[in-house]
Amino acid sequence: ILNVEQSPQSLHVQEGDSTNFTCSFPSSNFYALHWYRWETAKSPEALFVMTLNGDEKKKGRISATLNTKEGYSYLYIKGSQPEDSATYLCAWKGNTPLVFGKGTRLSVIA
Amino acid sequence: GAGVSQTPSNKVTEKGKYVELRCDPISGHTALYWYRQSLGQGPEFLIYFQGTGAADDSGLPNDRFFAVRPEGSVSTLKIQRTERGDSAVYLCASSPLTSGAGTQYFGPGTRLTVL
Numbered sequence: 001i002l003n004v005e006q007s008p009q010s011l012h013v014q015e016g017d018s019t020n021f022t023c024s025f026p027s028s029n030f031y032a033l034h035w036y037r038w039e040t041a042k043s044p045e046a047l048f049v050m051t052l053n054g055d056e057k058k059k060g061r062i063s064a065t066l067n068t069k070e071g072y073s074y075l076y077i078k079g080s081q082p083e084d085s086a087t088y089l090c091a092w093k094g095n096t097p098l099v100f101g102k103g104t105r106l107s108v109i110a
Numbered sequence: 111g112a113g114v115s116q117t118p119s120n121k122v123t124e125k126g127k128y129v130e131l132r133c134d135p136i137s138g139h140t141a142l143y144w145y146r147q148s149l150g151q152g153p154e155f156l157i158y159f160q161g162t163g164a165a166d167d168s169g170l171p172n173d174r175f176f177a178v179r180p181e182g183s184v185s186t187l188k189i190q191r192t193e194r195g196d197s198a199v200y201l202c203a204s205s206p207l208t209s210g211a212g213t214q215y216f217g218p219g220t221r222l223t224v225l
Contacts, residue, residue: 004152006152034213034214036216041218042218043113043114043215043216043217043218043219044153044201044216045216046213046214046215046216049212049213089152089153091152091153097143097155097158097166097168097169098143098155098214099155100145100152100153100154101152102150102151102152103152
């Protein structure tokens with residue numbers, strides 16, 4: 001069974017705080033790691049697709065890092081805003097279809 | 111441009127009934143994926159199409175589930191003899207690429223409730 005684990009399951013932060021969460025995945029047969037943001041009643045939105053060990057990607061206040069050798073990725077949000085409230089999903093691609101984690105539910109309190 | 115659309119947005123049915131869920135992918139996307147998200151879980155892969163053919167249907171849970179994409183665009187997920195355990199959000203995604211590094215563009219999902 002392929003396990004993609006995300007932690008924490010949920011967190012609440014104050015507006016302006018920076019935060020980060022983790023995705024861990026199998027290090028063997030790695031092909032790509034996807035991050036999505038899913039707001040309630042909307043479509044999951046692609047944030048990043050990462051393929052190279054050591055890769056870092058940034059989109060506005062959100063950035064992500066990738067370590068394929070040890071099997072983890074971090075997602076960082078700098079200066080959280082209420083509109084960042086969503087579930088953040090990571091998905092691992094190996095020699096299989098995408099395998100998703102259960103997500104981290106972020107609530108940003110104004 | 112238009113994103114991935116799914117209809118209906120919500121479907122309530124009774125145990126034992128047949129349902130169809132529709133997905134309209136982004137125009138020109140050759141790859142189409144179906145996922146199911148049950149309560150408290152991440153999305154789980156069901157089936158993926160490359161063009162008109164099902165390239166991988168290993169995620170379909172049993173033979174009550176079937177999907178088609180006859181013209182390589184719109185896809186329909188069909189569930190026969192629905193069970194309460196089929197209640198979930200069914201997500202569709204499309205991609206211009208079939209490789210895992212290609213971003214998948216998701217629709218808003220269909221929330222299926224089986225009473």
